[in-house]
Each structure stands twice: as structure tokens, then as C-alpha cells.
Amino acid sequence: MLRNVLAGVLVASCAMAMVQAQEQGAGRGGGRGGGGGGAAAAEFPTAQQFAESKDAQSHVATAMKIGGTDLAAEAKAFCTPTGPQREALARQAAGLPPIPDQAMGPIKLFDNLYYVGFNDVGAWVVPTSAGIIMFDALNSTDDITTVVEPGLKKAGLDPAQIKMVLLGHGHNDHTGGGSYLQSKYGAKMLMAAPDWEMVTRNTRADRPQPKRDGDVTDGQKLTLGDTTVTVVQLPGHTPGTIGLIVPVKFQGRTHSVMIMSGSQMPTQESLNTFAHVFNDLGKPQHVEAALGSHPGILMNSLPLMEGIGNRYPTGTHPLLIGEERFNRYSAIMLECGRARLAALGRLGTQ
């Protein structure tokens, strides 16, 4: 019992530390996070609430059952009071020193999908026959000029071809390089309306924000050249958090992956929206993988990405787990979301 209480206190302070970390920007030069106004302590149950809620534990048991043996590790990682967390924030909360930032990539994960950025946060690059679609813009102009531009050139891609940038949500580690891409290359900046409003409210002189070229909404299709991507809404981490379904090519075949800019479901309404996205938008497109901008939260851990990049394009692809397994993976995310809501006493309430 005492252990549970202590664990509860620890997790509560972790959640507080996470908010603080977001506001201060966990990591390099205070560039990360920012925006605030997102997760608060009450977004997550305490370890004690989670452990002592029979309802929560029955959802955990269901998730473990869905996971079977092949997705047991994923079910375990999702079914915690907070769900999987960014390593940088978890370390900060635990009082551990930050991991030094390391530029990464670009890592070629598919013929037409690259990860470029850092070990802690990255952006996604989708080359098409008529230019580049980017998802996210990292922390700052500096990140673009020192990592993205040279990285793209190394991969044989021209940064001047960046035509549109989807901003996954309105925190600075996703929007910070947007204004530079917009003014230098005329790239169009697109984000969901609630997060444009948040960005507008949180202006800081040292963080020039991109101008609002357009809003994106759930189910919206965007076509550039030979590639059509689908925007999905994933409210929870912020009200305007989005994701993107991207058709990716590997060994002569096309598959679908879903980039998700957040996986938090702090209300029943948020959880229902995730279920809608998986069922009504993901399934018809046969989505097989979930990718995050922070490595290690969804399927794209650093070792997995580096492994793919090192042997690309040979071998079997560890992100192409097949539709049946992906449907179980997304069902686990939802079950663990229900467990957290149950522990908070919010399951079934809007």
C-alpha cells in the first residue's frame, strides 16, 4: 500500500514535470516543447488510481489478451498510467541528466519516406513527383539549416522542393522551423484550426511562428504530384493534434502507414475520435504501421529505424506488420486509453 502511495506521488510529480518540461523545452537550448497549455497533471491517473481501479485493470487484462505473445511488449508499454513517454521527459522527471542531442538521418524507411532530425524528435519527408510533403518542422530555423537542408541534400533531395508542411500540433518542437521554410521556399504551412489559435496566442519574440496558410481537417485528402495523403484528427495531446496516412513504397509494393502526432486520449470524446480514425480511415486504407515524431513512443524506435536505414531496401520490413496485427495494435492503444479513463472515473462520460 505504502509503495502504491509513493508510486502515485512519483507519477503525479512526473506529470507535473512533464508540463514544466514542455514549457521550458526539454533538451537543447530551450527549443523544445513550448506552447504549454497541453497536458496537465489530471490528464493521467496516478499509479495508485490505475492499480486500484478494478475497471481499469480489466481493460489492461483485455489489452494483454489482444496483444497475445507477438504484441505483449506493446500492450505492456501502452497500459501504464501515462502510456509510452518521450525518453527525454521521462529522464527529466526521474532526475536523470538529459541525453545529448544527436542529429539523425535522413533515415530512409521507405522509397518515399524519410525521418530527419534528432534522436528525440524528427520530421517526416515524403518526396513526390511534384515536390516534397513534410510532416512537422522541428524546433527552429537552426534545425532546418543545420540538419534538414544538409540532410535532404545528402539524400539527393532538394529542400527548395518542399511544397507543403503539415504541422502535427502547435508545440514548438513541431512548428519551430516552419517560418523559415515558408519564407525561404514558399512552402505552405497547414495545421488544424484549434492549434493555429494556440500558436497565435503563444507568440514569443525568439520563436517566429509560421503564418497560417490553411487549416486541415479530419479525412481531408491532399494531393501533390503522384501522392495523395489523408489527414486524420487525433485530439488529446492538444485539441488540434493531427496525423497523416501516407502511401509508402517498398520492394515494388505500396503499403499505408499512419504518422501520429500524439497518442493521448484524456477524455472519452478523444478516445472515440481515435477509434473513428482507426476504423473509418485507417482500416479502409489497410494501415500497417504507426509512426511518431518522437522515436520510441509508437513503432519507430531508434534501433528499429537505424536497422532499416542501414540495410535499406533489403530484407523484410519490420514496420510492415500486416493489417491484422496493426488492428490489434490500435485496439491495444484504445483499451489502454479506456483503462486510464476508468482509473480517472471518466470512462463513458463526455
Ligand SMILES: [Zn+2]
Ligand atoms: Zn507536444
